[in-house]
Amino acid sequence: MTVDLNERVAFETRHNGPSKHEIQEMLAALGQSSIDNLIEETIPNKIRLKNGLKLSEPLNEYEYINKLKKTASKNKIFKSYIGQGYYPCVVPAVIQRNILENPGWYTAYTPYQAEIAQGRLEALINFQTVVTDLTGMEIANASLLDEGTAAAEAISMLHGVRKKEKKKADKFIVDERVFPQTLDIIKTRTKPMGIELVIAKIEEIDLTDPELYGVFFQYPDNHGEVFDHASFVAAAKENSVSVAVASDLLSLCLLTPPGEWGVDVVVGTSQRFGVPMGYGGPHAAFFATKEENKRNIPGRIIGVSKDAEGHPAYRMALQTREQHIKRERATSNICTAQVLLAVMASMYAVYHGPAGLKQIASRVRGFAVATAKALASIGLKNQNEQYFETLRYELAAPMVAEIRSLAEAHGINFCYPNSETVMISFDETTRPSDIQDVINIFVKALDYSEVEFESNIDIAYPESLTRTSEYLSHEVFHVNQSEHEILRYMKRLENKDLSLVHSMISLGSCTMKLNATTEMIPVTWPEFGNIHPFAPVSQTEGYKEMIGELHDWLAEITGFHAVSFQPNSGAQGEYAGLMVIRAYHQANGNGNRDVALIPSSAHGTNPASAVMAGMKVVIVKCDEKGNIDVEDLKAKAEQNSADLSCLMVTYPSTHGVFEESIMEICEVIHQHGGQVYMDGANMNAQVGLTSPAMIGADVCHLNLHKTFCIPHGGGGPGMGPIGVVEHLVPYLPGHEVEGIDAVNVSSAPYGSASILPISHAYVAMMGAEGLTNATKTAILNANYIGARLKDHYPILYANHNGRNAHELIIDCRDFKKFGVEVEDIAKRMMDYGYHAPTVSFPVAGTMMIEPTESETKSEIDRFCEVMISIRKEVEEVATGAADKENNVLKNAPHTYRTVVNDAWELPYSREKAAFPMAELKYNKFWPAVSRIDSAYGDRNLMCSCVPVEEYLEATELA
Template structure:
């Protein structure tokens, strides 16, 4: 009788696990054989120290099928109630054009890309980002803008520290106008307190002008339009601020600036804000791309990433990340910011919204909002409802004698209004507002039985609320890119042309060490765009957000179980923000015990660059701990420094597995040493993909970790953002985690326990469903297997490449963790071929390079992740071996030391198809070094980009059209072509 599988076996829901994990069982067995182990458990035991290894499975449910998981999260979504929100306060309704929704937000060519550190394979997304920079600079009237920040609140905090570094004034006070968004004020206060900066919030306008005139400050922040809606001309204040040697910072609204005089024309030095209303949904608070624009004089201290224009090896214009020496991973404790992840995908969305609508379309949208606001105001006045301010763009502040009755009627009408602390109500209109909405608002404020005004009647004579002196007269978005792609067909083709220039996970493995580029499954992504998640305002009443509440609590519990900690905050909206929140919790814990003198943070020299930068932002002094010859933390050096600083020791920040890709044996001893000397242990969770289901930092002695949901837990990198960096802690630190805030609970008068580190209570809430889905789909056993295969794949790559490249560091039994560092320094010494040359040559093979020169200069760090099949691993290995053979040809003199395929990589189609071939090596070797490439070939759009030129000639906006005319026409093809 045939062996018929049972129904239970047929219903075994492991299908998703097999789809997420790249190698099949036969491939796993073959790779294990290569490594000399007979099972994944045996390999795990050989790699992971017994002292920290988990003995019990994760206490999580079993895996679900995609159908079941989507049904379960649909039930959660249905518990959210989507009201029409007129709350405003920095978050507004908007329409994302469907062509952008489908072809960018839902397109893996865009959302699976990585930070554009390798310029030649990132030209498409960098063009989109330079459009974003141009958009922000044009609208704000500033000379330069960055390629996005995390949110408006943290952008204001970055502006404060930029002003502190740049102002002539020696004051330690940052002056803030009281009618700034409450969440922005609180995030600024959070950032200021550890740095010893005094934030002075001045409530009344008269008191504010008096404080400006007094001059005891290094910087001043105002909101324009104000949080409650009024619009002011800040020209004279700017002059006064500058006379005191201080900088003027303006938080503003990009849509309003299509109609209003720009901050730059008023004398602003730094302008920040949020691009959310350029097509990006509420998302319960994020992710949204903030921006910072400033005067050119401050560009070298500008926080965040900056895209600039350079030239390639052929003299053609090319984009690149410019002034990278500003970045935290290079400057470490001397960094001016700890920012790592930005909001690239959201910046791309906002830029495409501007490209699609153009200056005329944006002005029309803004004019319609302003007109409806004026009509609403006129109708309210006709009904005897008092308005606090005479000017407005989209927000009205309303004096209501019976706010409770108004709010009750609003609830019945399924709309949300904003309640201010003083009892007044605010109504903010937006792109989604309709005539019917205005009628509904009149009904809500009028009550039953009253005659309502008419929109059409008032449209004829309702006066504009924008003062004539503040109307914009300067032009903006004049570049052709914003005036060309207004039909859907043209925009579709433009976005496709940009995507075709890039390499993302939809084309190839991205083997970046420390960055964990793994499958972002379609089923995980689907809920993100559901209206029940996308269209919830972050300040919506709790009864409307029950689904989010349950999903967030569930995800926090899942992450606590994976890590062994007791509590989790999902508020930090990047890994660096998670680090910052964790260190703030440690700092507050010590303060609660009367030990405010504890300010020393021990950091191994191998640590991530964000670690020392985050410590510095928390007011801590960094003491570097040495590593031994094997790349591990030198335990004796640690012991000596911990004991030396025991009275001031606050914490150690350690990455585990180490940044060198090794499970260090001394981790438990390290924790014990730090605790014995009064400190807390912070474990960087960047490498959690090597731990889930195998070991728990909260159980081996660590007190706090941040996690990267955009790494281990499958939120896509999106070209360098969005990210989520939850902070997980043991119970004694739980009271000091960032806490959720509502409009009524914003402190804005001082910093205490649970202060905001990000503008929204739950950070980038709308992408949390991705990680919830991943954990639910994988289940307890699937998560452990994913970790084990990540270890397997990394060791397989290291083993196969061992005859060709030395692995710099290994752990027990000569094995690595989830990544391996290939040491190319001996090769460079022998041949002059550098790690960068190998990285660029990999582009000719259709691969994104591994992590270049981090954490050790002259090396490549490879992390294949569990999602890559043996086929793809072998394809990468074959490319690396071929490259090593080319290097051997240089060693033997068969290839010239300077004129060889590595030194001139990557090679473009234009180079090999036109003009005279100027190299001693063949065209075929240049572009088809392996036969398989003739079947599928990625052609880089530019040749190697000149980094030095780009830094010496900083140009960070759209390339003028006439610049292209200056380039020479390519010569005709000089060899006969086969027909």
């Protein structure tokens, strides 16, 4: 026996689900002899890559982890006192192991199917409760991307509210002491909206100015100073001026919450509630406001309703605000939130409880006070009269340079906003020995003898700044302080949610593929997690190397010249791409170009993003086959030729077809001086076979949380980097352009940098051939599903060869005449242990199915058998064998409570309800609640923890 020592197990065989044998079986079902023949029938030849991808040789999992460990070691982990909205924190091990590192939490999808997402929804209700209680506000959403974008959303929402009140006022004043990164985003976001932005000190504002509609300030501010703004807010209210505040949740355990002043919005980040800095993200931002703004608040709100059995149940509330419904009339383009991180932050609060949080806040405050007092003894005056955790010293430039040199020699980073200022921000990880090290650096720089700090220190604030109101009084924050209890609580919630650990989630356009364990492991390495986004670049060589490699790989995959990693969601990538196009037109003297052509089939975020970028949306028709109507496109491009900014196009189309006319479509836009923006949501059908640059696109965002394996995390994290052609490179986020403000869309330079190793690992381990095979397999799996289901459900769209791309749409509209809605099918799928495909998008009454390349033939066959079984149940209703109103579809999903209830009065058996397939008797996922009454929840909106009595009832039921 001989062995080839160069042969090894390739990661591709772990990621791509079907075996060689299964591939042949699926091809036979399609009447194909090879997968390449299938691809030829699916993708137009003129847009096919001829030479394939040029990428590094693929590594196996062991090789990759060892190589990345060496790269990560080039990052230097200094003790960070930089602050500025990012703070070292302690991630409770029980939360890290059981949520952040747990695929039962991180592989779940956005909780649109609420009956099988009750765990996440309860955790998010807890998050909203934490935010409303600590800020003193009435309602909060279930997280945003980062503090800077949350601030921009606040300014936008308040502007929209003022317009609805038909009061003309477009001036907004931002205090000059907000975080610089927040100010940069506000500048980017307000310009296309026609808002007159003024940067000033709020104490110098003329609140009687009739053009002024709002004010925004930081509390504590960028210097770390704390002011009592009660009288200012009162004066603003007297003059009908709205007030938005950015605040720090931990500080609000001690400080008077802004809501008690009467402000309109409070925003911030929950990062320091147990989420690593991660070189900038991902972190869950928060947004709290008054209940009167509930229909204007951006993002997602989780509310409490009741299910068909009358039990309390959670679901996403007020969904008519969603951009997929309101499109260009949407108040924001938010699609991805930061659910996984919001869950972590909420569990941090649940684990510590109000007393524990106050103790942490008090210690952080105490470290700052003790250090300030010790430094005062050697003649250093803290410039902040009142503060939470940040000290500020004004010194001569040579002294600052000396302090910096000494600090960095001791592995310490302070904040240096200018050459004559040193700022020190303390945090939860600070220990007494740490503040002694800080003091010693100043002592040595000033050539003093040793100074020690006082360990028992008075941390009291003046009465006006002292919090007196209670917070987190709900039962859930008082019974989970032992590790046993928090562990069991998290596991109870996890068990209520269906994720990829249970079964395939075939959501069209959402690409729920394998999130491999090896890809996930580096996320929790301290070399990536414990780096401040504003750390000196000399300390981040590992990040630079890893991001540089991923940049080059994505540029090769897309065919583009350069890539920006700043956008930290797909919708953010859309917006960034459009702002790049906008800046390009302005720089060329074409500021009038503001028309965006958008096909009627486009994702709802497309028109919403265009409006946010200051563009006018013109809808282009689609033909009966779901393709862009080229004649209508030509006519509208001609009509808007002088003002045409861009076309937004998804490719393959949202209908799951590679449109033959795509190159002609792009050429039409270019002939009229426009740019082509390609939505990268369906990039999983392109990698290695074609590319955005090949079809003629100028800019494209990539959903790293779809095509490149970052998990969906229950609705976030996400990443949406954009690639551009060469002439757009100068306008990418972060570039300074003469006469044009640089695009800045995220608080951190590289967005959610700490999850980039996931995509880096995927590309490095798959290599060119593996990535190409993944795309081919995704297309094969989708077409195989079509072949299996076509005799049971009409397949709505296909190309002239009868082929789909990586997804397909089944038509359920005809069932409505029997009284069966597509929603009934979605709910019934829960009884079979499956999450529904994408429902009623892009066509109402349909389901869009995307299996991805990671599912095996056996899993796909199980899914198809479920769909066929449900189709038979529809037929029972159609023929009258089942009652039109009282049947397994209308009553789905069926909980175990329903099935074991002594009073069974339904006209079908318990077995049919709960075990419609024999295998379910041995492996059954039970929906936590019956069908939820969303209308009841919207009429009786409650977005924080349910009353204790109902909470105890729900706990007992669980």
